[in-house]
Amino acid sequence: MPTGILLLMPPFPIRTAAPALAVPPGRLGYDLDAETMLLHSIQSAEAFDVLLETGVLRADPTLADSPWPEAYEWMNRMMAERLPTSGDAALWLWVRIRRRHLVALCRRARGEVLLTCRIPRGRVLVSHFGEWHVALNSGLSVPQHPGESEDEYDKRNDREFDDFADRVDAAGARNSPLGDWPFELRTELERSWECILDRTLFPKTDH
Structure with missing residues (x-):
């Protein structure tokens, strides 16, 4: 769930x-509709030092080394369109996560810093973690329709996915970077990803 900047506000325990x-026991009390959202981010010790020294933590695009530049470029465009923040990269935070998963992440990040933050809802672009991986894999995102059974959805998803894949193959773009795809196909693909940002289309268990 990206945002562009973190500001240090006292008191800061x-x-x-x-x-x-590192994570309090019990339910963490997430409310995705709250005006101020509870979020978590694991950052390097160096990043934390910058936050303490300057009171500000900004995303630094020069530190990014992603094998999926097109998906991150798309997310940055979505942030520019939908958030009042500015910048060329995102700070990633968990907007909702099970305590045991957050503890497991902390165990794999010894020497780093867990930041627990409260950020105004309007400065956070909420995205679906699982569906984001569809974008990372340059796949077509097909949300489930209201009232559609799992079987109906699976069949429709297969049809739409196969139809799109056939058109990509026909254009000779199968193994090409997205930047080299025909404009119409790339636009269709990226528009499908917008469901990643629409909570009304998230699976019910993820609301």
Whole structure:
């Protein structure tokens, strides 16, 4: 769930803790409709030092080395269109995560810093974690229709996916970077990704 900037606002408690103790026990109380959202991000010690020194943590595009530049470029465009923040990259945060998963992430990030933040809803672009991987794989995102059964959805998804793949093959774009795709196909693909940002289209268990 990207945002462009984190601002340090006092008071700002800091403590050192083992991964299992870094996250309070019990439910964390996420509310995706709240005016101020509770979010988490694991950052490097260097990034945390910058936050402490300047009071600001900005996304730095020069530190990005992604094998999926087209998907991140698309997300940056969505942020520019939908958020009041500015910048050339995103700060990624968990807008909702199970406590055990967050603890597991902390265990794999020893020496780094878990930031627990409260950020105004209007400065955060909420996205679906699972569907974001469809964009990373340059796939067509096909959301489930209201009232559509799993079987009906699976069949429709296969039809739409196969039809799109056939058109990509016919254009000779199968193994080409998205930037080299015909404009119409790339536009259709990227528009399908917008469901990643629409909570009304998230699976019910993920709302």
